[in-house]
Amino acid sequence: MCGRFGLYLPAQTIASFFLILNEPDHPPRYNIAPTQPVLAVFQSPAGRRGVPMRWGLIPHWARDIKIGAKLANARSETLHEKPSFRTAFNRRRCLIPADGFYEWVAVKGRKQPYFIRRRDGNPLAFAGLWEVWVAADQSELVSCTIVTTAANREMTPVHHRMPVILEPGQFDRWLDPDNQNPRSLCDLMRPMRDGGLVLQAVDDYVNRTGNEGPRCIEPAATFPTPSSPPEPPAQMNLFED
DNA sequence: CCAGACGTTGTT
DNA sequence: GTCTGG
DNA sequence: CCAGACGTTGTT
DNA sequence: GTCTGG
Numbered sequence: 578m579c580g581r582f583g584l585y586l587p588a589q590t591i592a593s594f595f596l597i598l599n600e601p602d603h604p605p606r607y608n609i610a611p612t613q614p615v616l617a618v619f620q621s622p623a624g625r626r627g628v629p630m631r632w633g634l635i636p637h638w639a640r641d642i643k644i645g646a647k648l649a650n651a652r653s654e655t656l657h658e659k660p661s662f663r664t665a666f667n668r669r670r671c672l673i674p675a676d677g678f679y680e681w682v683a684v685k686g687r688k689q690p691y692f693i694r695r696r697d698g699n700p701l702a703f704a705g706l707w708e709v710w711v712a713a714d715q716s717e718l719v720s721c722t723i724v725t726t727a728a729n730r731e732m733t734p735v736h737h738r739m740p741v742i743l744e745p746g747q748f749d750r751w752l753d754p755d756n757q758n759p760r761s762l763c764d765l766m767r768p769m770r771d772g773g774l775v776l777q778a779v780d781d782y783v784n785r786t787g788n789e790g791p792r793c794i795e796p797a798a799t800f801p802t803p804s805s806p807p808e809p810p811a812q813m814n815l816f817e818d
Numbered sequence: 819c820c821a822g823a824c825g826t827t828g829t830t
Numbered sequence: 831g832t833c834t835g836g
Numbered sequence: 837c838c839a840g841a842c843g844t845t846g847t848t
Numbered sequence: 849g850t851c852t853g854g
Contacts, residue, residue, distance in 0.1 A: 578827060580837025610837065610854050636824070638831050646852075647825050649837080660824045660832060681837070683828095688838080725826080738827080784838055786854040 578650050579703065579723050579740040581783070582678035583607040583692075583794065584616060586700060591616070591674050592627065594700050595748070601627040607793035610786040611649035617707055617721045618672040620752040627674075634722035635710040636661045642710070642718070651706060651722045653741055653766035657759060662722070665706035666762075668754050672743065673703040673723055677794070679783060680735045691735055692779045692794045696772065704741035704751060704765065730771035742769040 584591075585605035592600040595618050603616050614629040633645030648661060656666040677694035678701070695701055707721040724741045732739045743751055747765055750756060783793040 578837080580827080582837095608854095612852095612854055634825095636831085638824080643852080644825080646854090647827095650826055652826070662825085664831080679837070690837090722825095736827095786838070 578680075578725050578736065578738045579678050580611065580649060581786075582609050582675045582703075584609065584675050584700075585791075586676055591700060594745075595625065595627065595672060595674060595702070597625040597627045598623060599626055601629070603629070606789070607791060608783055608786060608789050612646055615721065616674055617705060618674065618752070619669070619707060620754055625748075625752065628719070630671075630707055631718060631720040632722075633720060634661065634665065634706060634708050635718060635720045637664070637708060637710055639710060642712070645720055648722050650725050650740075653704075653724045653726045653763075656706070656724065656766075657763075662706055665708045665722075667757060669707045670751050670754075670762075671705045671707045671721055672748060672752065673705040673721065675701045675703060677701065678740065679779075680732075681784075682735050688781070688784070689797070690779050690781055690783050691776045692783075693732070693774055693776050696775050701740075702743045702745075702748065704743055724766065726766055727768050729768035729774070731774045731776060732768075735776065739768060741766055742773075 583606055585607055588600045588602050597618055601616060609615055611633045613632055615632045616627050617630040618625055618627050632649055634648040635642055635645040651662045656662050677692050680691050681688040704724040705721045707719060710718045725738045726741050728737050728739045750761060751765055778797040780795045780797050782788050
């Protein structure tokens with residue numbers, strides 16, 4: 578899954594990789610958590626735009642904002658049927674740029690964080706959905722969620738789920754609001770190709786959401802990066818995925 | 819009909 | 831808003 | 837995702 | 849143990 582990530586490359590780099598019209602200024606972030614603002618890219622009539630959105634999708638019918646904290650991720654397998662996601666899946670798809678994301682692996686009573694990046698150094702493009710929510714005072718809040726799928730080869734040692742990561746050649750198909758072909762969209766909901774990611778054990782400074790800065794991705798002193806799958810999960814879920 | 823849920827993750 | 835459960 | 841709180845009263 | 853906040 579994806580419950581924490583970083584985005585620290587400069588706005589110009591992000592704008593050119595995602596081919597967005599504007600160059601939305603964003604502070605370098607190494608420790609983005611659910612409920613915080615993220616940069617989302619969506620297709621406007623004039624072209625792709627990058628805008629800040631609250632991470633954790635708040636359905637338009639929600640009574641209050643709290644539900645968003647639980648909807649930071651959306652399973653790709655059921656997007657089309659879940660009341661919380663299906664309207665956004667039809668018309669409001671987006672990309673969420675990231676330099677890398679974190680996963681925690683429980684080892685001997687503690688949790689070891691890993692930072693996961695593209696091997697080629699490019700930003701990651703998470704598949705996402707977005708929604709507008711109107712609060713009681715009529716103010717509008719735009720929020721988004723990150724779509725998940727099964728783990729690829731590199732991710733399997735640390736977790737059985739991962740975010741859907743799209744390639745530039747797939748951006749248009751995912752973002753086009755007029756694309757309502759479920760087959761065309763579902764074909765994109767695949768684990769990233771094997772070999773495209775690298776993992777690095779990092780300092781547990783990142784655990785605390787209030788901690789920020791490059792120290793979050795500082796390699797851990799005592800834990801090597803797993804070159805091959807270090808150990809399979811103790812329990813395998815035999816019923817899903 | 820109305821009331822209540824609407825989600826993912828991990829863990830046991 | 832829309833579906834499910836009662 | 838992890839960390840941290842987890843309560844009521846009255847008063848400003 | 850479970851929920852909230854970030």
